[in-house]
Amino acid sequence: MEKQETRGYKLEDIIGSPLMISSDKNTRIYGLNVKGRAVDISAYSESETRKGYFHKVEVEYLPSSMYLISGSCTCESFRYYGMPCKHMLKVRNVYIKNKDKLNKE
């Protein structure tokens, strides 16, 4: 399990079907939970250095302010710095771009 966290997840390790796949195919949203003004997004975003491996990304986001309230990612950058990484921002941006489509579900 530790090994998988480090290297990332292969698509066949990911359970369920995505609600949305980004146009460049490297970010996949699996879960969406609106709670009040905030939205929780569960997603996987592909590693840029290890193609075929995805990081698990959780983002809590406040649409009215563009602000990331909290979140996590399994990538090295987030685990080392504890700051929002490019995957978390990517997931937020994919959500923003596809918000109307996603919220129609």
Ligand SMILES: [Zn+2]
């Ligand atoms: Zn990351």
